[in-house]
Amino acid sequence: MTNEQLLQLVKTVSLQDFEKPFPDNARFNGRLRTTGGRYIPKERTIEINPKYLEEIGMDEVIGIIKHELCHYHLHVEGKGYQHRDPEFKELLRKTNSPRFCRPLPSMKKNDTLRYQCISCGHIYSRKRQVNTRRYGCGKCKGRLKKV
Incomplete structure (x- = not known):
């Protein structure tokens, strides 16, 4: 057109x-x-x-x-x-x-990053990358790992 x-x-x-x-x-x-x-x-x-x-x-x-x-x-x-x-x-x-x-x-962006707590297994979905050395799980204070 x-x-x-x-x-x-x-x-x-x-x-x-x-x-x-x-x-x-x-x-x-x-x-x-x-x-x-x-x-x-x-x-x-x-x-x-x-x-x-x-x-x-x-x-x-x-x-x-x-x-x-x-x-x-x-x-x-x-x-x-x-x-x-x-x-x-x-x-x-x-x-x-x-x-x-x-x-x-x-x-539309479908790029979500997934992190899981090592202690309790709770999964977090984030659009931005998280510094896993600095931030931990909000439920049990455990360490996070990228899934």
């Missing part, structure tokens, strides 16, 4: 779900890492993360577009367009737009 096709999709979604035109710009931004999209008020531009289209699909992208259009239309009308504003929450509910996007499958 190109930026022009994305712009046409945003215009279509805006007319269908919001019954308002979208005369401004929308584009893909591959540098977005932690979000599906963003609205830039100064430029009146919507940016979408292309990885969501590749990994999850069109339905998720349309949800992201609807969310960003909520920001856009409220900003243009001079109303509260930030996540904390009640007008924004109400428009999300009316248009059946998602509040958050799902995490990308490629960003």
Whole structure:
């Protein structure tokens, strides 16, 4: 999908779900890492993360577009367009737009380290490495070993 096709999709979604035109710009931004999209008020531009289209699909992208259009239309009308504003929450509910996007499958980390107490056998799962010389079991004060 190109930026022009994305712009046409945003215009279509805006007319269908919001019954308002979208005369401004929308584009893909591959540098977005932690979000599906963003609205830039100064430029009146919507940016979408292309990885969501590749990994999850069109339905998720349309949800992201609807969310960003909520920001856009409220900003243009001079109303509260930030996540904390009640007008924004109400428009999300009316248009059946998602509040958050799902995490990308490629960003999910399943790297958990497992440690076991030598004395009582209790198992600890941690995302970060633990210094077993310095830290011990919280239940019996025994030594830990990496499993």
